[in-house]
Structures are given as C-alpha cells and as structure tokens.
Amino acid sequence: MVAPTYIALGLGRFARADRILAVEPIEGDERGPGRRTRVWVEGLGQPIVASRSEAAILAELGRLPDEDDAARQAGRRREPRDEPPSLF
16 A cells, blocks of 8 residues: 655645645735645645645645556556647
8 A cells, every 4th residue: 555645735734645625825915924825625624724835735746646657667658649748
C-alpha cells in the first residue's frame, strides 16, 4: 500500500493531496498574514485557511506522480499518441 502524499498549507497545517477538492485565493480585506488561500478538503464542511498562495499549493499538487509516471515506474509503456500534445 502506498502512503498518502500530504501537501503543506503553511503554519503547520497539511492536507492529503488526494482529498483536496479546490483552492480559492483570498482577496480584498479578508487576505492578510497567514490568510492567502481557502483549501476545500473532502470530508470537511468548511475550507482550511492556508498561509501559502494558491499558486504554490497548485504547483505542489502538479508535482505529484500521475498515471503515466506510475506506469513507467512499473516498467510498462504508455500507449503512443497519434499527435503530439498541445502546448496550449
């Protein structure tokens, strides 16, 4: 069994990456020290207020291995594409 990956939200708060449903930047008067992003986590009725920016959290989520990485690690090849991936 693979251990879940946790994403740091800042100020000693963490959330399981596979349970993060959405991130929402805090703007205007609500934003301040330790209040940059609302992170909606499965199973919680209210979002967690994170001190990290939306971009930083999403970047960390984007670095998680995807299915293609898992297939390569298992020694399997993914199916070739008919066309190269779009850059836009």
